[in-house]
Structure formats: C-alpha cells, structure tokens
Amino acid sequence: MRGSLFTPRRLAIAGVSVLSLVLCLGLAWWQWQRFESATGSWQNLGYVLQWPLFGLFPAFLFWRLRRLRREHETAAPAAPAPAPAPAPRVPAPAPVVTRQDEPDDDPELAAYNRYLAQLYARDQQETR
Template sequence: MNGGVLARRAGIVLLCVVVFLGCLGLAWWQWSRFMAAGGDWQNFGYALLWPLFGLFPAFMFWRMRTLRTRAPAEQAASQPAPPPEPDKMPVRQYAVQDAEDDPELAAYNAYLAQLNARHEQETR
C-alpha cells in the first residue's frame, strides 16, 4: 500500500469521525430542546436520527471497501465462457409468414411503409 492511498484512507476516516462527532453534537442539542419546557416529539425524533446520519459516512466507507476487495474475485469467477464451435451451434428454424397470407400483416406493413415515406419527406 503506497503513501497516497494510506493518506486518502486516513483522510476519509478523519472526515467520518468529524461528521459523527458533529452529528452527536446536533443530537445533544435536539435532546436538550426536547427536555426543555417547549420541547416536542419532533425534537426527540431528531435526537434519535442525528447519530444515524453521523454513522452513514462510516457505513459508506465500509461498503466501498468491501465492494472493492470483493470485485477482483468476482471478476475472475465471472469470466465469459468460450463461444461454442460453429459445427455444434444449434440451428434455429423460424417460420416466416408471408404478408399475402395474412391481410392484417399486409395492412401493418403498408402502414409502416407510409410512415417511413412521410418521415423521409419531412427530413429532406
């Protein structure tokens, strides 16, 4: 591990600690407002939420580290399989329906041709 990565991780950890302490301070402030004479349940809710907000950056740092360490192993395991040999590939037979056999298909094809012709006239 080189010094740049170590410094970056130390900076992220320091930032997580500062954010957590700041959120704990805000939770304490909301708790004191809840305990005051004019406090209400909204202050109590915020006093419970601020520590969770403070833990979120630490959770994201942990999540990114686990995904980064797991990614090379998953990439090695998910190497694509070699393509099958041409003589062993399955042959698929598709039934081609002629427009003359189906009047609904002929009408739809005529409608698409009309739309295409209109589009070509508008783009000229």
C-alpha cells in the same frame, strides 16, 4: 489488500466520517437540550435518536465499500467465456396474403391492415 494503510484517499474518507459523526452528535445534543426545555416535544427526542445514525452513515459506507472491494479481489477468476453460438438462421418471411375476393365490411380496418402490411414489408427489406 494492496497499498498502504494510510493513503490520502483513506485519510480523507476517515476525516469526513469523523467530522460527520462529531457534527451530528452536536446536533443530537442540541436536540436533547430542546427536548428538556419547556418548549420541547417528542419530535425533539426523535431527532436525538436520528442524528447519531446520520453521523454513523459515512463510516458504514466506507466499511461496506472496503468489504465489497475485498470480496471482489479475493473472488476466483472467472472461467473463460464459451465460444459464441452461431447465429440462428432466420426463416424466410411468410408471404403477405390479402383477401381480395371477399369485400371488407369495414374500410377503416382494411386501410389499417394495408398499413400494417406495408410496415411489415418495409421491415423485411431493411433486415436483409
């Protein structure tokens, strides 16, 4: 790993991790006292178990980020990218065939088909 062991960024992250753990352990102690009191419930005991996990989470994230960075740095350099393949030839669009010899039974369907044919022709003109 490169760089100094004690950079300002690492010290700040470690400080936040320690502060988070101390704060969350204090909250766990408070919930334990609530659980032992006359008004305590099982929910308080659940919080006693939950708060230390919250406190350890920033330290876990710091450890995980360092591990991922180390894996990334030690990874083998990527092989050179292959030459790009030539662009495929696009076949000429099929001609739009309309049935003018047969009457349409549904004028709404015929109008929709004409609209689709116009959209297709417009799209073909824009791609050229």
